Amino acid sequence: MSRSASESAVITTARRAREAAAALAPLPRTARDAALEAIADALEARSAEIVEANAQDIARARQAGTPDAIVDRLTLTEQRVSAIAADVRDVVALPDPVGEVVRGSTLPNGLELRQVRVPLGVVGIIYEARPNVTVDAASLCLKAGNAVLLRGSSSAYASNTALVAVLRDAVVAAGLPADAVQLVPGESRESVHELMGARGLVDVLIPRGGASLIKTVVEQSTVPVIETGTGNCHVYIDESADLGMAVDILVNSKAQRPSVCNAAETVLVHAGIADRFLPRALAALTEAGVKVHGDEAWQKAGSSAGVEVAPATDEDWATEYLSYDIAAAVVPGLDEAAAHIRRWTSGHTEAIVTRDTAAARRFVSLMDSTAVMVNASTRFTDGSQFGYGAEIGISTQKLHARGPMGLPELTSTTYIVTGDGHIRE
Template structure:
């Protein structure tokens, strides 16, 4: 039995695990960057050195998933190979190279009474991550939280339990060897729904929860948690082809937004086309999408353009397909496109394709999503693509963090006020 599995057996209480994380967070926060970075380099080295051990644990999860009839695409996301583990270790080293947000002065001033005021970045404290299937998230999340001075509680899916136990054991051993409290990274004990529920109610011990996964997982965490939640991930993204669009550009942006990688949250799920270009655009769009393997679920105008178009329903407009499917409609104006988006969007990413700068300005002003693209694919909404180096997720809420969440979004702030015996009259 691994050390982490033993930990879960000996300490069945999620509350006790969270309590240890809170103590570790207090020890971790004041550590200088050099210590945290050295610990992360130790983690990267340990992942490489113990690859065989991790692959063996992962094989048990993969065998169990195949025996249960799990779809091969899910099995692939679950699988860890030596090459994938090497890539995960490389990602950890990339995190080490990122700027340290802790201690950054956000703003500062000297008040008229002589008090010196500074607002500085500080770790959030204890971050809980609830996620599905992908065991690489275990290390990614741990690395980002450690870099930003946070302790992390990891609750992956039961389908990756053996893999996550092995990965967390490797990380914890590396931290202990580098002089960083091992309890800064812990696997939430238990595989049942009860352990998730207990984590969501650990208010006062856990500072924030970040769910990563499908719509049902995110919704249940948001609705049931008493711990503050950063809502992430669900992406019902739109591409609007304006009357002033360059048709070739619109086709390229649309196909890339939908088909480059359809199973992710920043893939387009709906295309809206101005009626002024519909006659020219629709037949070419159906052909281009079909060539990429995409099925169009269209309104009457799209159905008239091709017999291959499936009739769309209201359910299609609200669906995050995560597959080679896209909903499609023709709209009479830019404002009509905006109204459709406001009704159906999840607030993730929307794009406009147009050569009219006034139309682009109006669209970006009216659309209220985390990212608005002008003549660019929705697939660019990503921390790596934005130059953040890495991301913990993409927030679709409006409080604290919005859009791709890099290291600064894993911090809060506090005010440091320095006086010289000042008293208030």
């Protein structure tokens, strides 16, 4: 593709990433790991510079009246930068996906066939607020041999600019092309739309953020998208559940860290145990600071216990709260719970608490989500918890990648066919 005199800065950046990706592809693991080690060292050495830039974003956020929870996600301290550097070193230690043989065989005609993992090429990441994603995404993409285009939110622009400057200097010092890591220029939505239209230059886009961002990218991008999903996650308490276990799993799923996508947003309880379970659940949820938005059964139980339960509406069933709120209902049985979940779920994670193995099997078979937990918290849907190391996001789609996306999901495959003068008859 030839350059146009009127070509935008975003497209020019994507072209440079394409050239960098071609240079990265043949590099051995040692070269990529050395670049990641250089990044970790540079982050620690230049942490004061990064924190100073971050202070500009924090000041703007506070001036704009940004909620404290969002400001906290935006904030970088020297300790947090050090933790980010440690995460990069963890990526270094992960197995190299590039060159892995997915499957192979010798065909009856003697041809040797191998399907081998190769880098995707140029990966674009569109994300909100959290500047740590800048480093996480870059390190994972580089480990898998990809060039990365980073488009963070304008709220973290100063932080991301400083971080990418550090990353670029580090990869150059390690002998990799600087354009292997680039910040997409511009703070306006126009730059996002240009990135979404850079088909042929960008191989895949991965949106990370709220439902609105993900919906926009999925619906408007001409570049292929790996959809990371919102987390309207459910916990179903079956009639045979151990009530103590059920309370513990429910509270952990909701309150251990409510602002993340694998936190539970709805609890459904079998009618056969509602009289015994609801008072215990309300007490535990209230102690954890959780506000319940419930149906008539939960409201009645709340009234008896002196706990305010807000009336639940369809909006509650559809909401990813990301806060200390949970929707709650009593259902006649497992099939009704499954029907409710399939109607309202975002396809992320569902959980059942039960001592009945047949009920567990049926629940799993009725779900259509990325992960299904049996007697375990929804909070376990996470790359590190699954033992995959770092993750680029959690995909709720069904093509290429589904669930926590680690290094293998940042690769494609090539078939290598080796013959000895073979010709097809």
